[in-house]
Amino acid sequence: MSNPTIACGHGIGAASMSPPSALLSVGLIGTGSIGADHARRLARTVAGARVHSVFDVDSARAAAVGAEVGAEVRRSAGDVIEDPAVDAVLVASADESHAEMVLASIGARKPVLCEKPLAPTVTESLEIVAAEQAAGRMLVQVGFMRRYDEGFCSLKAAVRDGVIGQPVTSHCVHRNATSPPGFTSAMSFTSSVIHEVDTMRWLLDEEIVAVTVVPTRTSPLAPEGLRDPQIVLLETESGIVVDTEVFVNCQYGYDVRAELVGSLGAISLDQPSSSTVALEGARRRAVVWDWRDRFASAYRSEVQQWVAAVRAHATEGAERPVATGAATAWDGYAATAVAESAAVALETGARQAVVLEARPPLYT
């Protein structure tokens, strides 16, 4: 078997960095867990950018992150987005605020990297798609970072090269140790399974056309009212069925698995682990605790490639300020459409068709 590889963005380093005067000035909205991480990445490990200013409704968080990375702290999102000194915007605030921030960035004609989901509802996602079309160009990249993970990229290469023959089915697992307060059964789809949805659309290069949620016993450790775990079946255009177990209170760590089964063979993600400890009659491999550890390298590549694409657009006339192969606003919309259909499927207990709008030429 050939060793399948696909450009994953690793290895972009200081060599591509421009003089300090050409650094991309990024305005950051949301300085919580991932926002603070992105700020540090931009300030320390990503070449060609700096954090110019930050805003968070939690002003103490914004002040702490601003001080850490040497960025100015603003009093509103608009103050960041509309500042002429801000070249591009990174949105890492809570899901329900994404549409407002992305629409404002498009209105200001600024490239924007928005954390997933693009928006939690189809209505908002379509507003963003419409705004981008009205602007006449792509400005939005969505933070589906698995597209930059080495393991997922090798799955993508295997499918592209026909290594496993024709894909016929896929099995996925998405487990988190515990869910944050206020997490709902529908958020298991709009916030968690949405990653599997984007991954499968990208890996298989097909739309998801139907979704079913299969009831299973709820964990006694799940918070009151939360259906957890849940089993989600995704059906693609060509009839591939993808089963995903989403379990956001599995207690033991962060565990993301994926196996693609084809007509000739199967390919699955390796579990990242730095070592195996043999002790007291057992060999133990660590399970990562959360998404930060598991996808650290993917987040770095994602942000690096976004910065490089925005700079190439500004200085070298590249067609769009969105990294090649990254999730666009259309991908964000399609993923949210599937997640929203899953929420309906959960309510009705029936298979739910996913009906997408016609794809506009901007996204073909």
Ligand SMILES: NC(=O)c1ccc[n+]([C@@H]2O[C@H](COP(=O)([O-])OP(=O)(O)OC[C@H]3O[C@@H](n4cnc5c(N)ncnc54)[C@H](O)[C@@H]3O)[C@@H](O)[C@H]2O)c1
């Ligand atoms: N790509 C991934 O794997 C990944 C991982 C984690 C989080 N996320 C996404 O990133 C976003 C942030 O997640 P998090 O884990 O950092 O959450 P968090 O709760 O730690 O941080 C969110 C921050 O947004 C701020 N905020 C909320 N509404 C705001 C508004 N209107 N304007 C400005 N700030 C506002 C909050 O005060 C908070 O500081 C979410 O959309 C989440 O789904 C993506």
